[in-house]
Amino acid sequence: MKVAFDTSVIVPSVVEGHPQHARAAFWFRDRRGLVRIASWHAYAESWAVLTALPIEPRVSGEVAAAVLERLRRSVSFVPPRGSVYTAAVARCCSRGARSGAVYDALHLVTAESEDAELFLTFNVDDFRRLAEPDGPRILAPPDPPGLPPQPTG
Numbered sequence: 069m070k071v072a073f074d075t076s077v078i079v080p081s082v083v084e085g086h087p088q089h090a091r092a093a094f095w096f097r098d099r100r101g102l103v104r105i106a107s108w109h110a111y112a113e114s115w116a117v118l119t120a121l122p123i124e125p126r127v128s129g130e131v132a133a134a135v136l137e138r139l140r141r142s143v144s145f146v147p148p149r150g151s152v153y154t155a156a157v158a159r160c161c162s163r164g165a166r167s168g169a170v171y172d173a174l175h176l177v178t179a180e181s182e183d184a185e186l187f188l189t190f191n192v193d194d195f196r197r198l199a200e201p202d203g204p205r206i207l208a209p210p211d212p213p214g215l216p217p218q219p220t221g
Contacts, residue, residue, distance in 0.1 A: 070103040071095065072179030073143065074172075074189035075113040077209055078106060082135050085123065088190060094212035095188060096142050104143045107152075107178035109171065111136055111145050152177050159198055173198050180204065 073095070081092035096104065118132035127135075156173035160166065165173070172194050179187045180203045187204040189195050195206045 072184035
């Protein structure tokens with residue numbers, strides 16, 4: 069199964085103190101038959117979020133870059149293509165979406181272009197409004213087996 073990830077899942081997967089860490093990190097553990105992808109936009113966005121987190125000690129740019137490089141062992145980041153950008157803008161226009169919605173569309177159109185079957189995000193509604201009927205299923209990461217249910221907050 070090919071699974072695509074939004075930044076909202078990537079960041080908690082690498083931040084142990086994050087309330088959604090267990091739900092996110094579960095999907096990055098070794099698992100046969102699971103192909104993980106994300107857009108390069110998610111890579112840059114994750115670096116930006118990691119370096120802005122209000123935690124102590126602060127995450128430096130160098131540490132965030134090292135964390136993301138380690139993540140590349142299990143996630144294939146998809147190179148940006150002009151066709152994905154134009155499709156993302158067109159998708160926003162056709163849905164009446166504006167502003168930063170184009171960045172969500174970039175993640176989703178990238179997943180579609182790579183034939184992902186599942187798109188994981190903690191911002192499900194933001195992505196469902198941009199989804200195509202034949203696109204990947206959009207879900208929040210479920211609770212891993214053996215973990216008490218966590219609030220989706």
